[in-house]
Amino acid sequence: MSQESANKARASVSMFSDYSVDTDERASHAPLKLLVVDRLGTFSADIERAARSLEAFPKVVTSSRPTRLLEDVRIESPDVVLAAPEEMTVTGLRRLAQIHRASPKTVIALTQGATPISMTEAASCGASEVISYPASTVRLRNALHRILATAEAVRGERVVIREVPAPAPAPALAAVAPAPVGNATIFTVTSPTGGCGKTFFATNLAAYLVGVTGGRVLLVDLDLQFGEVSLALGLRPQRTISELINEESMEEVFSEYLMEHSSGYQVLSAPADPFAAELVGPREATRVL
Incomplete structure:
Protein backbone atom coordinates (compact mmCIF):
# COMPACT_ATOMS: atom_id res chain seq x y z
CA MET A 1 0.00 0.00 0.00
CA SER A 2 1.32 3.48 -0.87
CA GLN A 3 1.98 6.12 1.78
CA GLU A 4 -0.84 8.23 0.31
CA SER A 5 -3.35 5.37 0.72
CA ALA A 6 -2.19 4.77 4.28
CA ASN A 7 -2.71 8.46 5.09
CA LYS A 8 -6.24 8.31 3.67
CA ALA A 9 -6.95 5.25 5.80
CA ARG A 10 -5.77 7.07 8.93
CA ALA A 11 -8.00 10.01 8.03
CA SER A 12 -11.01 7.70 7.69
CA VAL A 13 -10.39 6.30 11.18
CA SER A 14 -10.10 9.83 12.59
CA MET A 15 -13.35 10.85 10.91
CA PHE A 16 -15.34 8.21 12.79
CA SER A 17 -13.67 8.92 16.14
CA ASP A 18 -15.27 12.34 16.60
CA TYR A 19 -18.76 11.00 17.27
CA SER A 20 -20.12 9.20 20.30
CA VAL A 21 -23.45 8.39 21.94
CA ASP A 22 -24.22 9.31 25.53
CA THR A 23 -27.14 8.45 27.76
CA ASP A 24 -29.17 11.50 28.67
CA GLU A 25 -28.99 11.71 32.46
CA ARG A 26 -32.15 13.76 32.45
CA ALA A 27 -34.17 11.00 30.76
CA SER A 28 -37.46 10.45 32.50
CA HIS A 29 -37.87 7.50 34.83
CA ALA A 30 -41.64 7.47 34.35
CA PRO A 31 -43.17 4.15 33.25
CA LEU A 32 -43.02 3.49 29.54
CA LYS A 33 -46.27 3.89 27.63
CA LEU A 34 -47.41 1.19 25.21
CA LEU A 35 -50.13 2.02 22.69
CA VAL A 36 -51.82 -1.08 21.24
CA VAL A 37 -53.62 -0.69 17.91
CA ASP A 38 -56.48 -3.18 18.13
CA ARG A 39 -60.01 -2.72 16.84
CA LEU A 40 -61.28 -6.07 18.20
CA GLY A 41 -60.01 -5.93 21.78
CA THR A 42 -58.78 -9.52 22.21
CA PHE A 43 -55.17 -8.81 21.30
CA SER A 44 -54.91 -5.74 23.53
CA ALA A 45 -56.37 -7.71 26.47
CA ASP A 46 -53.73 -10.43 26.02
CA ILE A 47 -50.98 -7.82 25.77
CA GLU A 48 -52.15 -6.07 28.94
CA ARG A 49 -52.23 -9.40 30.78
CA ALA A 50 -48.67 -10.16 29.66
CA ALA A 51 -47.52 -6.63 30.54
CA ARG A 52 -48.79 -6.98 34.12
CA SER A 53 -46.47 -9.96 34.60
CA LEU A 54 -43.41 -7.79 33.91
CA GLU A 55 -41.36 -6.51 36.83
CA ALA A 56 -41.61 -2.93 35.55
CA PHE A 57 -44.85 -3.04 33.61
CA PRO A 58 -45.73 -0.22 31.21
CA LYS A 59 -48.86 1.85 30.99
CA VAL A 60 -51.00 0.20 28.29
CA VAL A 61 -53.50 2.22 26.25
CA THR A 62 -55.55 1.05 23.28
CA SER A 63 -56.35 2.73 19.99
CA SER A 64 -59.50 0.95 18.84
CA ARG A 65 -60.12 3.11 15.77
CA PRO A 66 -57.16 2.83 13.40
CA THR A 67 -58.38 5.79 11.36
CA GLU A 87 -53.68 -4.01 11.14
CA MET A 88 -51.01 -5.67 8.96
CA THR A 89 -52.58 -4.34 5.77
CA VAL A 90 -51.19 -1.93 3.20
CA THR A 91 -53.15 0.91 4.80
CA GLY A 92 -52.21 -0.13 8.33
CA LEU A 93 -48.49 -0.34 7.53
CA ARG A 94 -48.70 3.02 5.79
CA ARG A 95 -50.11 4.58 8.97
CA LEU A 96 -47.27 3.08 11.01
CA ALA A 97 -44.75 4.45 8.51
CA GLN A 98 -46.27 7.91 8.97
CA ILE A 99 -45.84 7.58 12.74
CA HIS A 100 -42.22 6.52 12.31
CA ARG A 101 -41.45 9.51 10.09
CA ALA A 102 -43.21 11.96 12.41
CA SER A 103 -41.78 10.49 15.62
CA PRO A 104 -38.56 8.50 14.96
CA LYS A 105 -38.03 7.79 18.68
CA THR A 106 -41.34 5.92 18.92
CA VAL A 107 -40.60 2.18 18.73
CA ILE A 108 -42.81 0.37 16.21
CA ALA A 109 -43.64 -3.32 16.73
CA LEU A 110 -45.68 -5.54 14.42
CA THR A 111 -47.67 -8.71 15.04
CA GLN A 112 -47.58 -11.64 12.66
CA GLY A 113 -50.67 -13.80 12.46
CA ALA A 114 -51.47 -16.37 9.79
CA THR A 115 -50.00 -14.19 7.04
CA PRO A 116 -46.19 -13.78 7.19
CA ILE A 117 -44.71 -10.29 7.27
CA SER A 118 -41.82 -9.69 4.89
CA MET A 119 -38.63 -7.90 5.92
CA THR A 120 -39.40 -5.21 3.36
CA GLU A 121 -42.80 -4.52 4.92
CA ALA A 122 -41.32 -4.36 8.41
CA ALA A 123 -38.47 -2.08 7.36
CA SER A 124 -40.81 0.23 5.44
CA CYS A 125 -42.51 1.33 8.65
CA GLY A 126 -39.40 1.35 10.83
CA ALA A 127 -40.40 -1.69 12.89
CA SER A 128 -37.84 -2.97 15.37
CA GLU A 129 -39.66 -6.19 16.35
CA VAL A 130 -42.15 -8.69 14.91
CA ILE A 131 -43.99 -10.95 17.34
CA SER A 132 -46.17 -14.00 16.65
CA TYR A 133 -49.81 -14.21 17.69
CA PRO A 134 -51.68 -16.13 19.05
CA ALA A 135 -49.06 -16.89 21.68
CA SER A 136 -48.87 -17.83 25.33
CA THR A 137 -48.64 -15.17 28.03
CA VAL A 138 -45.01 -16.18 28.64
CA ARG A 139 -44.07 -15.67 24.98
CA LEU A 140 -45.88 -12.34 24.84
CA ARG A 141 -44.19 -11.25 28.05
CA ASN A 142 -40.75 -12.12 26.66
CA ALA A 143 -41.51 -10.23 23.44
CA LEU A 144 -42.70 -7.20 25.42
CA HIS A 145 -39.54 -7.33 27.52
CA ALA A 151 -37.81 1.76 23.99
CA GLU A 152 -35.89 2.40 27.21
CA ALA A 153 -32.65 2.69 25.24
CA VAL A 154 -34.22 5.04 22.71
CA ARG A 155 -35.75 7.22 25.42
CA GLY A 156 -32.39 8.03 27.01
CA GLU A 157 -30.22 8.21 23.92
CA ARG A 158 -28.81 11.39 22.45
CA VAL A 159 -25.97 11.93 19.99
CA VAL A 160 -23.24 14.36 20.98
CA ILE A 161 -20.14 15.59 19.17
CA ARG A 162 -17.02 15.83 21.26
CA GLU A 163 -13.26 15.86 20.90
CA VAL A 164 -12.07 12.26 21.14
CA PRO A 165 -8.47 11.26 20.37
CA ALA A 166 -8.37 9.18 17.22
CA PRO A 167 -7.17 5.60 17.78
CA ALA A 168 -3.89 4.44 16.30
CA PRO A 169 -4.22 3.07 12.74
CA ALA A 170 -5.08 -0.61 12.78
CA PRO A 171 -2.46 -2.97 11.29
CA ALA A 172 -4.98 -4.09 8.67
CA LEU A 173 -5.06 -0.57 7.24
CA ALA A 174 -1.31 -0.28 6.90
CA ALA A 175 -0.41 -3.73 5.60
CA VAL A 176 0.12 -4.58 1.94
CA ALA A 177 -0.88 -8.23 2.34
CA PRO A 178 -4.26 -9.17 3.89
CA ALA A 179 -3.97 -8.99 7.67
CA PRO A 180 -4.69 -11.99 9.93
CA VAL A 181 -8.23 -12.18 11.24
CA GLY A 182 -7.04 -11.27 14.73
CA GLY A 197 -30.27 4.42 7.19
CA LYS A 198 -28.06 1.70 8.73
CA THR A 199 -28.00 -0.36 5.53
CA PHE A 200 -27.25 2.67 3.36
CA VAL A 220 -21.73 -8.98 8.05
CA ASP A 221 -25.46 -8.28 8.22
CA LEU A 222 -26.36 -8.83 11.89
CA ASP A 223 -29.76 -7.16 11.60
CA LEU A 224 -31.05 -10.69 12.01
CA GLN A 225 -34.78 -10.01 11.67
CA PHE A 226 -34.88 -7.21 9.13
CA GLY A 227 -31.46 -7.26 7.45
CA GLU A 228 -31.71 -6.02 3.87
CA VAL A 229 -28.08 -5.70 2.82
CA SER A 230 -28.41 -8.42 0.18
CA LEU A 231 -31.63 -6.90 -1.15
CA ALA A 232 -30.11 -3.42 -1.29
CA LEU A 233 -27.07 -4.72 -3.20
CA GLY A 234 -29.06 -6.93 -5.58
CA LEU A 235 -27.50 -10.14 -4.25
CA ARG A 236 -29.30 -13.48 -4.00
CA PRO A 237 -27.62 -15.51 -1.25
CA GLN A 238 -28.24 -19.24 -1.20
CA ARG A 239 -26.94 -19.59 2.36
CA THR A 240 -26.84 -17.15 5.25
CA ILE A 241 -25.42 -16.73 8.74
CA SER A 242 -28.19 -18.89 10.25
CA GLU A 243 -26.87 -21.91 8.31
CA LEU A 244 -23.21 -21.02 8.83
CA ILE A 245 -23.41 -21.30 12.62
CA ASN A 246 -24.42 -24.96 12.27
CA GLU A 247 -21.18 -25.87 10.49
CA GLU A 248 -18.81 -27.92 12.64
CA SER A 249 -15.73 -26.60 10.80
CA LEU A 268 -22.40 -12.45 4.82
CA SER A 269 -26.18 -12.15 4.66
CA ALA A 270 -28.78 -12.10 7.43
CA PRO A 271 -31.34 -14.94 7.58
CA ALA A 272 -34.05 -14.90 4.93
CA ASP A 273 -36.62 -15.93 7.57
CA PRO A 274 -36.98 -13.32 10.38
CA ALA A 285 -22.33 -13.98 16.40
CA THR A 286 -19.06 -13.67 18.31
CA ARG A 287 -17.86 -16.95 16.85
CA VAL A 288 -18.60 -15.71 13.33
CA LEU A 289 -16.73 -12.44 13.90
Whole structure:
Protein backbone atom coordinates (compact mmCIF):
# COMPACT_ATOMS: atom_id res chain seq x y z
CA MET A 1 0.00 0.00 0.00
CA SER A 2 1.32 3.48 -0.87
CA GLN A 3 1.98 6.12 1.78
CA GLU A 4 -0.84 8.23 0.31
CA SER A 5 -3.35 5.37 0.72
CA ALA A 6 -2.19 4.77 4.28
CA ASN A 7 -2.71 8.46 5.09
CA LYS A 8 -6.24 8.31 3.67
CA ALA A 9 -6.95 5.25 5.80
CA ARG A 10 -5.77 7.07 8.93
CA ALA A 11 -8.00 10.01 8.03
CA SER A 12 -11.01 7.70 7.69
CA VAL A 13 -10.39 6.30 11.18
CA SER A 14 -10.10 9.83 12.59
CA MET A 15 -13.35 10.85 10.91
CA PHE A 16 -15.34 8.21 12.79
CA SER A 17 -13.67 8.92 16.14
CA ASP A 18 -15.27 12.34 16.60
CA TYR A 19 -18.76 11.00 17.27
CA SER A 20 -20.12 9.20 20.30
CA VAL A 21 -23.45 8.39 21.94
CA ASP A 22 -24.22 9.31 25.53
CA THR A 23 -27.14 8.45 27.76
CA ASP A 24 -29.17 11.50 28.67
CA GLU A 25 -28.99 11.71 32.46
CA ARG A 26 -32.15 13.76 32.45
CA ALA A 27 -34.17 11.00 30.76
CA SER A 28 -37.46 10.45 32.50
CA HIS A 29 -37.87 7.50 34.83
CA ALA A 30 -41.64 7.47 34.35
CA PRO A 31 -43.17 4.15 33.25
CA LEU A 32 -43.02 3.49 29.54
CA LYS A 33 -46.27 3.89 27.63
CA LEU A 34 -47.41 1.19 25.21
CA LEU A 35 -50.13 2.02 22.69
CA VAL A 36 -51.82 -1.08 21.24
CA VAL A 37 -53.62 -0.69 17.91
CA ASP A 38 -56.48 -3.18 18.13
CA ARG A 39 -60.01 -2.72 16.84
CA LEU A 40 -61.28 -6.07 18.20
CA GLY A 41 -60.01 -5.93 21.78
CA THR A 42 -58.78 -9.52 22.21
CA PHE A 43 -55.17 -8.81 21.30
CA SER A 44 -54.91 -5.74 23.53
CA ALA A 45 -56.37 -7.71 26.47
CA ASP A 46 -53.73 -10.43 26.02
CA ILE A 47 -50.98 -7.82 25.77
CA GLU A 48 -52.15 -6.07 28.94
CA ARG A 49 -52.23 -9.40 30.78
CA ALA A 50 -48.67 -10.16 29.66
CA ALA A 51 -47.52 -6.63 30.54
CA ARG A 52 -48.79 -6.98 34.12
CA SER A 53 -46.47 -9.96 34.60
CA LEU A 54 -43.41 -7.79 33.91
CA GLU A 55 -41.36 -6.51 36.83
CA ALA A 56 -41.61 -2.93 35.55
CA PHE A 57 -44.85 -3.04 33.61
CA PRO A 58 -45.73 -0.22 31.21
CA LYS A 59 -48.86 1.85 30.99
CA VAL A 60 -51.00 0.20 28.29
CA VAL A 61 -53.50 2.22 26.25
CA THR A 62 -55.55 1.05 23.28
CA SER A 63 -56.35 2.73 19.99
CA SER A 64 -59.50 0.95 18.84
CA ARG A 65 -60.12 3.11 15.77
CA PRO A 66 -57.16 2.83 13.40
CA THR A 67 -58.38 5.79 11.36
CA ARG A 68 -57.68 7.95 14.42
CA LEU A 69 -54.30 6.36 15.14
CA LEU A 70 -52.20 9.40 14.19
CA GLU A 71 -54.29 11.60 16.48
CA ASP A 72 -54.09 9.04 19.31
CA VAL A 73 -50.30 8.94 19.00
CA ARG A 74 -50.16 12.74 19.11
CA ILE A 75 -52.32 12.82 22.26
CA GLU A 76 -50.77 9.88 24.12
CA SER A 77 -47.10 10.30 23.05
CA PRO A 78 -46.38 6.58 23.51
CA ASP A 79 -42.91 5.07 23.71
CA VAL A 80 -44.09 2.00 21.78
CA VAL A 81 -46.80 1.42 19.17
CA LEU A 82 -47.77 -2.25 18.85
CA ALA A 83 -50.19 -3.15 16.06
CA ALA A 84 -52.51 -6.18 16.13
CA PRO A 85 -52.42 -8.76 13.28
CA GLU A 86 -55.57 -7.26 11.74
CA GLU A 87 -53.68 -4.01 11.14
CA MET A 88 -51.01 -5.67 8.96
CA THR A 89 -52.58 -4.34 5.77
CA VAL A 90 -51.19 -1.93 3.20
CA THR A 91 -53.15 0.91 4.80
CA GLY A 92 -52.21 -0.13 8.33
CA LEU A 93 -48.49 -0.34 7.53
CA ARG A 94 -48.70 3.02 5.79
CA ARG A 95 -50.11 4.58 8.97
CA LEU A 96 -47.27 3.08 11.01
CA ALA A 97 -44.75 4.45 8.51
CA GLN A 98 -46.27 7.91 8.97
CA ILE A 99 -45.84 7.58 12.74
CA HIS A 100 -42.22 6.52 12.31
CA ARG A 101 -41.45 9.51 10.09
CA ALA A 102 -43.21 11.96 12.41
CA SER A 103 -41.78 10.49 15.62
CA PRO A 104 -38.56 8.50 14.96
CA LYS A 105 -38.03 7.79 18.68
CA THR A 106 -41.34 5.92 18.92
CA VAL A 107 -40.60 2.18 18.73
CA ILE A 108 -42.81 0.37 16.21
CA ALA A 109 -43.64 -3.32 16.73
CA LEU A 110 -45.68 -5.54 14.42
CA THR A 111 -47.67 -8.71 15.04
CA GLN A 112 -47.58 -11.64 12.66
CA GLY A 113 -50.67 -13.80 12.46
CA ALA A 114 -51.47 -16.37 9.79
CA THR A 115 -50.00 -14.19 7.04
CA PRO A 116 -46.19 -13.78 7.19
CA ILE A 117 -44.71 -10.29 7.27
CA SER A 118 -41.82 -9.69 4.89
CA MET A 119 -38.63 -7.90 5.92
CA THR A 120 -39.40 -5.21 3.36
CA GLU A 121 -42.80 -4.52 4.92
CA ALA A 122 -41.32 -4.36 8.41
CA ALA A 123 -38.47 -2.08 7.36
CA SER A 124 -40.81 0.23 5.44
CA CYS A 125 -42.51 1.33 8.65
CA GLY A 126 -39.40 1.35 10.83
CA ALA A 127 -40.40 -1.69 12.89
CA SER A 128 -37.84 -2.97 15.37
CA GLU A 129 -39.66 -6.19 16.35
CA VAL A 130 -42.15 -8.69 14.91
CA ILE A 131 -43.99 -10.95 17.34
CA SER A 132 -46.17 -14.00 16.65
CA TYR A 133 -49.81 -14.21 17.69
CA PRO A 134 -51.68 -16.13 19.05
CA ALA A 135 -49.06 -16.89 21.68
CA SER A 136 -48.87 -17.83 25.33
CA THR A 137 -48.64 -15.17 28.03
CA VAL A 138 -45.01 -16.18 28.64
CA ARG A 139 -44.07 -15.67 24.98
CA LEU A 140 -45.88 -12.34 24.84
CA ARG A 141 -44.19 -11.25 28.05
CA ASN A 142 -40.75 -12.12 26.66
CA ALA A 143 -41.51 -10.23 23.44
CA LEU A 144 -42.70 -7.20 25.42
CA HIS A 145 -39.54 -7.33 27.52
CA ARG A 146 -37.40 -7.03 24.36
CA ILE A 147 -39.55 -4.27 22.88
CA LEU A 148 -39.59 -2.22 26.08
CA ALA A 149 -35.82 -2.61 26.50
CA THR A 150 -35.42 -1.06 23.06
CA ALA A 151 -37.81 1.76 23.99
CA GLU A 152 -35.89 2.40 27.21
CA ALA A 153 -32.65 2.69 25.24
CA VAL A 154 -34.22 5.04 22.71
CA ARG A 155 -35.75 7.22 25.42
CA GLY A 156 -32.39 8.03 27.01
CA GLU A 157 -30.22 8.21 23.92
CA ARG A 158 -28.81 11.39 22.45
CA VAL A 159 -25.97 11.93 19.99
CA VAL A 160 -23.24 14.36 20.98
CA ILE A 161 -20.14 15.59 19.17
CA ARG A 162 -17.02 15.83 21.26
CA GLU A 163 -13.26 15.86 20.90
CA VAL A 164 -12.07 12.26 21.14
CA PRO A 165 -8.47 11.26 20.37
CA ALA A 166 -8.37 9.18 17.22
CA PRO A 167 -7.17 5.60 17.78
CA ALA A 168 -3.89 4.44 16.30
CA PRO A 169 -4.22 3.07 12.74
CA ALA A 170 -5.08 -0.61 12.78
CA PRO A 171 -2.46 -2.97 11.29
CA ALA A 172 -4.98 -4.09 8.67
CA LEU A 173 -5.06 -0.57 7.24
CA ALA A 174 -1.31 -0.28 6.90
CA ALA A 175 -0.41 -3.73 5.60
CA VAL A 176 0.12 -4.58 1.94
CA ALA A 177 -0.88 -8.23 2.34
CA PRO A 178 -4.26 -9.17 3.89
CA ALA A 179 -3.97 -8.99 7.67
CA PRO A 180 -4.69 -11.99 9.93
CA VAL A 181 -8.23 -12.18 11.24
CA GLY A 182 -7.04 -11.27 14.73
CA ASN A 183 -5.77 -7.92 13.43
CA ALA A 184 -8.92 -6.96 11.54
CA THR A 185 -10.71 -3.72 12.40
CA ILE A 186 -14.42 -4.02 13.16
CA PHE A 187 -16.81 -1.12 12.55
CA THR A 188 -20.27 -1.49 14.12
CA VAL A 189 -23.24 0.35 12.57
CA THR A 190 -26.25 0.16 14.87
CA SER A 191 -29.42 1.91 15.99
CA PRO A 192 -32.33 0.91 18.26
CA THR A 193 -34.89 1.68 15.55
CA GLY A 194 -35.38 0.64 11.95
CA GLY A 195 -35.61 2.78 8.84
CA CYS A 196 -32.86 5.22 9.87
CA GLY A 197 -30.27 4.42 7.19
CA LYS A 198 -28.06 1.70 8.73
CA THR A 199 -28.00 -0.36 5.53
CA PHE A 200 -27.25 2.67 3.36
CA PHE A 201 -24.42 3.78 5.64
CA ALA A 202 -22.90 0.30 6.12
CA THR A 203 -22.85 -0.61 2.43
CA ASN A 204 -21.26 2.71 1.48
CA LEU A 205 -18.76 2.50 4.35
CA ALA A 206 -17.69 -0.95 3.13
CA ALA A 207 -17.14 0.37 -0.41
CA TYR A 208 -15.22 3.36 0.97
CA LEU A 209 -12.91 1.16 3.03
CA VAL A 210 -12.14 -1.00 0.00
CA GLY A 211 -11.23 2.13 -1.93
CA VAL A 212 -8.93 3.72 0.66
CA THR A 213 -7.24 0.59 2.03
CA GLY A 214 -7.10 -1.78 -0.91
CA GLY A 215 -7.60 -4.55 1.63
CA ARG A 216 -10.26 -7.19 2.12
CA VAL A 217 -13.56 -5.95 3.56
CA LEU A 218 -16.40 -8.14 4.82
CA LEU A 219 -19.85 -6.74 5.59
CA VAL A 220 -21.73 -8.98 8.05
CA ASP A 221 -25.46 -8.28 8.22
CA LEU A 222 -26.36 -8.83 11.89
CA ASP A 223 -29.76 -7.16 11.60
CA LEU A 224 -31.05 -10.69 12.01
CA GLN A 225 -34.78 -10.01 11.67
CA PHE A 226 -34.88 -7.21 9.13
CA GLY A 227 -31.46 -7.26 7.45
CA GLU A 228 -31.71 -6.02 3.87
CA VAL A 229 -28.08 -5.70 2.82
CA SER A 230 -28.41 -8.42 0.18
CA LEU A 231 -31.63 -6.90 -1.15
CA ALA A 232 -30.11 -3.42 -1.29
CA LEU A 233 -27.07 -4.72 -3.20
CA GLY A 234 -29.06 -6.93 -5.58
CA LEU A 235 -27.50 -10.14 -4.25
CA ARG A 236 -29.30 -13.48 -4.00
CA PRO A 237 -27.62 -15.51 -1.25
CA GLN A 238 -28.24 -19.24 -1.20
CA ARG A 239 -26.94 -19.59 2.36
CA THR A 240 -26.84 -17.15 5.25
CA ILE A 241 -25.42 -16.73 8.74
CA SER A 242 -28.19 -18.89 10.25
CA GLU A 243 -26.87 -21.91 8.31
CA LEU A 244 -23.21 -21.02 8.83
CA ILE A 245 -23.41 -21.30 12.62
CA ASN A 246 -24.42 -24.96 12.27
CA GLU A 247 -21.18 -25.87 10.49
CA GLU A 248 -18.81 -27.92 12.64
CA SER A 249 -15.73 -26.60 10.80
CA MET A 250 -16.84 -23.03 10.22
CA GLU A 251 -13.37 -21.80 9.24
CA GLU A 252 -13.10 -24.34 6.41
CA VAL A 253 -16.40 -23.44 4.75
CA PHE A 254 -16.66 -19.76 5.73
CA SER A 255 -15.80 -18.43 2.27
CA GLU A 256 -18.57 -20.53 0.70
CA TYR A 257 -21.16 -18.43 2.54
CA LEU A 258 -19.87 -15.10 1.24
CA MET A 259 -21.07 -13.17 -1.80
CA GLU A 260 -18.97 -10.53 -3.53
CA HIS A 261 -20.34 -7.14 -4.52
CA SER A 262 -19.09 -5.27 -7.57
CA SER A 263 -17.53 -2.65 -5.24
CA GLY A 264 -14.99 -5.24 -4.14
CA TYR A 265 -16.22 -6.25 -0.68
CA GLN A 266 -17.87 -9.47 0.45
CA VAL A 267 -21.18 -9.94 2.26
CA LEU A 268 -22.40 -12.45 4.82
CA SER A 269 -26.18 -12.15 4.66
CA ALA A 270 -28.78 -12.10 7.43
CA PRO A 271 -31.34 -14.94 7.58
CA ALA A 272 -34.05 -14.90 4.93
CA ASP A 273 -36.62 -15.93 7.57
CA PRO A 274 -36.98 -13.32 10.38
CA PHE A 275 -37.74 -16.07 12.89
CA ALA A 276 -34.36 -17.71 12.19
CA ALA A 277 -32.90 -14.76 14.12
CA GLU A 278 -33.57 -16.71 17.32
CA LEU A 279 -30.92 -19.23 16.24
CA VAL A 280 -28.14 -16.63 16.21
CA GLY A 281 -27.33 -15.52 19.74
CA PRO A 282 -24.40 -13.46 21.08
CA ARG A 283 -22.18 -16.55 21.32
CA GLU A 284 -22.82 -17.54 17.69
CA ALA A 285 -22.33 -13.98 16.40
CA THR A 286 -19.06 -13.67 18.31
CA ARG A 287 -17.86 -16.95 16.85
CA VAL A 288 -18.60 -15.71 13.33
CA LEU A 289 -16.73 -12.44 13.90
